[in-house]
Amino acid sequence: MMFDGHVVALLDAAVSLVNTLTDGERQGRPYTAPRGTRLPQAVHEALPPSPHRSSVEPGHAAHLAHTAQQMRAVFEAVDRDRLDEAARTVNVLLLATGARPQLDRVEGEPWQVHFHGSDDSLSVGWSAGCATALALAIGSDLAGRLGVCAAPHCDRVYVDASRNAVRHFCSTACRSRVKAAAFRARKAAGD
Numbered sequence: 001m002m003f004d005g006h007v008v009a010l011l012d013a014a015v016s017l018v019n020t021l022t023d024g025e026r027q028g029r030p031y032t033a034p035r036g037t038r039l040p041q042a043v044h045e046a047l048p049p050s051p052h053r054s055s056v057e058p059g060h061a062a063h064l065a066h067t068a069q070q071m072r073a074v075f076e077a078v079d080r081d082r083l084d085e086a087a088r089t090v091n092v093l094l095l096a097t098g099a100r101p102q103l104d105r106v107e108g109e110p111w112q113v114h115f116h117g118s119d120d121s122l123s124v125g126w127s128a129g130c131a132t133a134l135a136l137a138i139g140s141d142l143a144g145r146l147g148v149c150a151a152p153h154c155d156r157v158y159v160d161a162s163r164n165a166v167r168h169f170c171s172t173a174c175r176s177r178v179k180a181a182a183f184r185a186r187k188a189a190g191d
Contacts, residue, residue: 010133011159012045013126014071019170020046021068024155026163027173040100046050047126050115056122063123067093067130075157079148083138086146090135097128101134151178 019026020042021033028121034042040061044053056064070093077086093099103111117128137143137159145160147167149172160167167176 004112006010006114007133007136008159008161009048009060010115010129011137013129014134015157015159016046017043017064017068017126017130018075019156021065021105022072025153026156027171027175028151046179053122060121060123064126067123067127071130071134072157074138075146078138078143078146083143086134086143087146090131091139093127093131094135097124097131099132101132105109149174153174157175 021039023033024031040056040058043061043064044056047053047056050130061094070089074086074089074093077083077089088120100116100118101113102116104114105111115129115132119125143163147158147160149156149158149170150168151170154170154174156170156174158167158170169178
């Protein structure tokens with residue numbers, strides 16, 4: 001990939017939030033996203049670990065679940081080659097979060113461009129950062145790196161970080177499931 005580490009981390013967070021917080025199918029089975037009292041813990045686990053965050057408040061969890069729904073729409077639009085639709089959805093997210101770049105310095109490292117929201121709350125900050133990372137992907141020749149799993153009965157999303165942009169599945173489990181089914185079909189046709 002041609003993004004810096006911070007943008008890659010934000011894209012990974014977007015994938016994790018979408019795959020954890022949206023209903024659908026996962027690896028051949030129906031998937032129901034956590035709700036109610038389980039939602040804050042699910043968001044906590046979906047986000048990268050942070051020494052500053054011990055838990056997620058329910059309001060922030062609900063906000064990020066809503067953001068995940070919007071981000072799913074972006075991945076699905078890109079996967080269907082509807083970049084205009086994806087861009088409109090990302091623009092709505094950018095506007096709603098007040099996303100803005102800011103130079104931050106982590107001790108022992110050079111200055112880095114990070115993305116913040118109109119406030120620095122957990123939910124707005126992550127929503128703004130993920131929306132900006134999606135904007136950077138869609139606004140470059142890397143838009144095609146956003147995808148939805150091609151395996152039957154799976155709609156989990158991914159960012160293709162392979163060198164040749166050949167990824168089609170959300171996980172090795174889905175890739176193996178599809179290959180095994182193709183092998184069984186070939187074997188049955190040969191019998």
